[in-house]
Amino acid sequence: MELKPATPNERRQYYREEWDVKNVPDFIRNTLIQREFGFDHIGRGPNDRYRVFRNSDDLRKFMRVRTPFAAYSSVAFYNNPKRRGGWLKAELVFDVDAKDIPIRSCGCDNVCEICLNQAKDIVMGLLDTLQGDLGLKNINVVYSGRGYHIRVLDDAVMAMDSDVRSQIVKYLVGADVPRSEYSSHGMKYNLEHFTIPFGYPQVFTHRVKQALLNLTLDTEIDDVSKDIKKAVIKHRELLYDDQWGIFRKAIGPVRYARLVKGIASLNLTLVDAKVSIDLKRILRLPSSLHSGVSMKSTLIKNLETFDPFQNAVPKFVYERDDK
Amino acid sequence: MVSISFLNPLSPEGKDIVRELGSFDGISQDIPELRRLVTRNPSQEIVADEEIPSNYLELALKRIEWYVKKKNDREFNSRRYSFLSDQDITKYDVISFYLLCQSIGVKFGPNSRETRVMVEAQGDLVQERLGKLSLQEGRLMVDQSLQLLLKGDTVHWTFFQELLSTRKIRLTELVLDQGELVLNQEDFIDRFGSRIKHRNPSSMYQLLIGDELKELLMVKMIMQETEDYIKQVHEKARIMVEPNPILLELAEEVAKILAEPMQSYGYGSGRGGSGPMKAGPLNSQAFPPCVKKALEGIKSGGRNDAIVLFMTPFVSYARLYPDVFRMNLSKRVSDQDPQLEITEKEILPLIYEAAQRCVPPLFEDQPQEKVNINAKLGFGMHSELKMEHEGETTWYTPMSCEKIKLHLPHLCRPDDVCKKIGNPLSYYNRMLWEVRTLKKADDSGSTTASAENSSEGVGDDNDSPGKDGTTPDKPGEA
Numbered sequence: 001m002e003l004k005p006a007t008p009n010e011r012r013q014y015y016r017e018e019w020d021v022k023n024v025p026d027f028i029r030n031t032l033i034q035r036e037f038g039f040d041h042i043g044r045g046p047n048d049r050y051r052v053f054r055n056s057d058d059l060r061k062f063m064r065v066r067t068p069f070a071a072y073s074s075v076a077f078y079n080n081p082k083r084r085g086g087w088l089k090a091e092l093v094f095d096v097d098a099k100d101i102p103i104r105s106c107g108c109d110n111v112c113e114i115c116l117n118q119a120k121d122i123v124m125g126l127l128d129t130l131q132g133d134l135g136l137k138n139i140n141v142v143y144s145g146r147g148y149h150i151r152v153l154d155d156a157v158m159a160m161d162s163d164v165r166s167q168i169v170k171y172l173v174g175a176d177v178p179r180s181e182y183s184s185h186g187m188k189y190n191l192e193h194f195t196i197p198f199g200y201p202q203v204f205t206h207r208v209k210q211a212l213l214n215l216t217l218d219t220e221i222d223d224v225s226k227d228i229k230k231a232v233i234k235h236r237e238l239l240y241d242d243q244w245g246i247f248r249k250a251i252g253p254v255r256y257a258r259l260v261k262g263i264a265s266l267n268l269t270l271v272d273a274k275v276s277i278d279l280k281r282i283l284r285l286p287s288s289l290h291s292g293v294s295m296k297s298t299l300i301k302n303l304e305t306f307d308p309f310q311n312a313v314p315k316f317v318y319e320r321d322d323k
Numbered sequence: 324m325v326s327i328s329f330l331n332p333l334s335p336e337g338k339d340i341v342r343e344l345g346s347f348d349g350i351s352q353d354i355p356e357l358r359r360l361v362t363r364n365p366s367q368e369i370v371a372d373e374e375i376p377s378n379y380l381e382l383a384l385k386r387i388e389w390y391v392k393k394k395n396d397r398e399f400n401s402r403r404y405s406f407l408s409d410q411d412i413t414k415y416d417v418i419s420f421y422l423l424c425q426s427i428g429v430k431f432g433p434n435s436r437e438t439r440v441m442v443e444a445q446g447d448l449v450q451e452r453l454g455k456l457s458l459q460e461g462r463l464m465v466d467q468s469l470q471l472l473l474k475g476d477t478v479h480w481t482f483f484q485e486l487l488s489t490r491k492i493r494l495t496e497l498v499l500d501q502g503e504l505v506l507n508q509e510d511f512i513d514r515f516g517s518r519i520k521h522r523n524p525s526s527m528y529q530l531l532i533g534d535e536l537k538e539l540l541m542v543k544m545i546m547q548e549t550e551d552y553i554k555q556v557h558e559k560a561r562i563m564v565e566p567n568p569i570l571l572e573l574a575e576e577v578a579k580i581l582a583e584p585m586q587s588y589g590y591g592s593g594r595g596g597s598g599p600m601k602a603g604p605l606n607s608q609a610f611p612p613c614v615k616k617a618l619e620g621i622k623s624g625g626r627n628d629a630i631v632l633f634m635t636p637f638v639s640y641a642r643l644y645p646d647v648f649r650m651n652l653s654k655r656v657s658d659q660d661p662q663l664e665i666t667e668k669e670i671l672p673l674i675y676e677a678a679q680r681c682v683p684p685l686f687e688d689q690p691q692e693k694v695n696i697n698a699k700l701g702f703g704m705h706s707e708l709k710m711e712h713e714g715e716t717t718w719y720t721p722m723s724c725e726k727i728k729l730h731l732p733h734l735c736r737p738d739d740v741c742k743k744i745g746n747p748l749s750y751y752n753r754m755l756w757e758v759r760t761l762k763k764a765d766d767s768g769s770t771t772a773s774a775e776n777s778s779e780g781v782g783d784d785n786d787s788p789g790k791d792g793t794t795p796d797k798p799g800e801a
Binding site for chain 2: 198
């Protein structure tokens, strides 16, 4: 399926015939009056901001009449959303854009089935950590049109500032190499991250594995030569059954250290950190149309079975002549 | 048995000690008992009689002096401060702790350098004191303190929000499971024992959590409590009556001690032994890659952050106060540029030019960003730089590399020098220094190869950026 922009007519058709305000997820509809809305009417970025809707009927009318190119709502809750005043709290958000995955195996220009699947794998990993390690609840996953948004509405984190959020991002994506030297009673011991089956070292191991399995010779990693990449590709099947020790030996311990350090810094771009630390961001409104690729931003009920090409394609795409 | 308040004066026990004291009356009176304790201490070295603290106020100042000398004085002799680790002074120590926090809170407020020093000194002191205890006793103290601090058996990591926000601890340092912090051994083995293969779970526990993580948490929490207490005092003082003059006097003395390192030891003489980086004309060749890239202009999306948050602090500090991190002293723009001439004629034009090169030019659609630039220089939210507004906001220090990677990843294209530093400003200082050493070498060598790359803007007084070159971020950093 080709991902191409929607025409103004198609937009109109979508909002008048297919879209229903009831498709806007509850977690947004129930907090409508505390959120700021933003719109892009001509496809050059959201410049119609500071909008507020008193109820979902107002939102419904607006969408039907204006049929925007793109619609957004704030992750923040305000006392006075019209002026972005009286900030109360904000969802904790992770944006995984298929186009920006640091190690993409597909090599496409925009997004395609392969990288969207890869994005989904990343999201699953992040969800595991959010729920398992960090014990967070009330998490929504939304297909954004070009990737995924994880939106956490757990009260434990909604009031947190950017600094804490940036620490969460780093933990989640595996952006720091865990230390390998530990000491006890004056003795020094070496423990590589992959020998520690819990906590942050385990998260890091998962992320590194994901990266190594997708790595190609063209992947640029700081300080990592082509030789190292060749060695990784040659030996990486060892990782299928987690034979890390042997893998590390095959790469060479010094080169291995350089490799994981490079991947750690690459991991920082698994999610768009700017989105996660921004407390006043607006984010694509689930149920609205991503007109750039003609797909519906969609709240996902079951991530395992979700397929954007089945579940997020608006009707008008099937009616296109050139299909 | 050591008292908890010897480590944490803010514990209930410590609070009782203060309550017993009652009032400030007689706070500056001689305490023979304290003098006796100090002189009696077998490891104590006393050079002059004046060195013996003889009342609460003097003891308070000794606490700060100890920290400042330890950090800066190459000839620091810890035996002259042995009494600080003597548990018998607990009662006096607790009072002096409160006096310090109150005077700093009243006079300087929570965001001051004095607060930072007080908080760090407290952290160091706790560690120093723990180190003097036996392993057994130390463990017991840490466990007891943590129990008081954590208020319960299971703690969700969000409890450490403040410590995380101020980067006193990192989330990745904590061992978490289902959101809960795993601290004690039984809990650890319960949760992870079955996953651990080929290793003894209890020795794994010792390595990963053991004493080290607990101690770290305890120290950082005490530091945070100290900081919170100072803040609390500051807020109360703002709405309440005149502060006690004793507190204000003590605050003056604290400030004097903090000013001392610069006079007596030279900046940073404790580490590396190099002279200060003096302010001087900018040398664009010494700019790190991220700054060079930002100067070329940024595409829509990252413009505001790049120009306002990143370039403004960098350019202003590089030009006026390149040594900010090593001196560990907050200043205002006007301390370095009293007429604001350099700021108006050199710094702002450079920032504005970079803004103009953005696509689309930043000020064309967002003229209000000029006000934000002024705010980042410390001049409040005003459209013009006026002396009377200075101090309404703080002069932002340059973002660390770590922050740049998060906020402006497209700017970060590290070269070899980048690997050795943690802040673009350190890169700049280091390069200035390298350019200068190069020039020196060239000058003393052959006369034919004159150093063309070092002609620009390096004053003769510039010196090495220090052997470590990596500048730690200041806690209050933007």
